[in-house]
Amino acid sequence: MAYRGSRLVFAASVLVAAGSIGANLLAHGNVVPQAVDTSALPDIVGGNDTYVIKNPYRADAKVYAIAQKIGESAYGQNCARCHGLEAISGGIAPDLRYLDKGEDGDEWYIQRYHKGSVRDGKVYMPAMGDVLGQKAGWAIRSWLDTKHEE
Structure with missing residues (x-):
């Protein structure tokens, strides 16, 4: 027994x-945010201190393609753990494929990326702007444009 x-x-x-x-x-x-090498991208007027509200990389197809490649890696390292692989959410955070495409969604996106999201004292998304910088934010947004769904 x-x-x-x-x-x-x-x-x-x-x-x-x-x-x-x-x-x-x-x-x-x-988790610790992973650095993003944005040296292949042109500087943004105002640097990291003054955020623009429209993706500055869309204006040049070659730069936009480079930004998308950088953004894909940056997203995988810093965003996928909450927003899902390939921007397909598993329910923890919003599915980013449904962001408004192009300039229509840029201002909301960069505000959320830069400042994060806090409601009732709870952090729903950490502020990434000061950590990763504006160039990385717009690179991620450029890649997200390739994942857009209606």
Whole structure:
């Protein structure tokens, strides 16, 4: 009987351990933003201190393509954990494929990127502007334009 009891204790311990491991795997928790190399992109008038409200990279197709490539990597490193791979949300945060496309959604996007989102003292999205910079923000937005769905 003692052997059977010890097996039950062992089985219960395994289940508790598995549950706590599973909880850690599913939670996105605190993360450190990853730097984005934007050196291939032209500077933005005003630098990181004065945010423009329209994507400055759309005006030049070559620059826009470079921004999209940089934005894809930056999104994967800094946004996908909440907004989902390929901008397809798993429910934690908004599905960014449904942002207004082009200039119509730029002002809302950059405001949210720069300042974050806090309601009732709860941080729904951290402010990324001062951490990653304006160039990275517009690169991410450029890539998101390629993922747009109606």
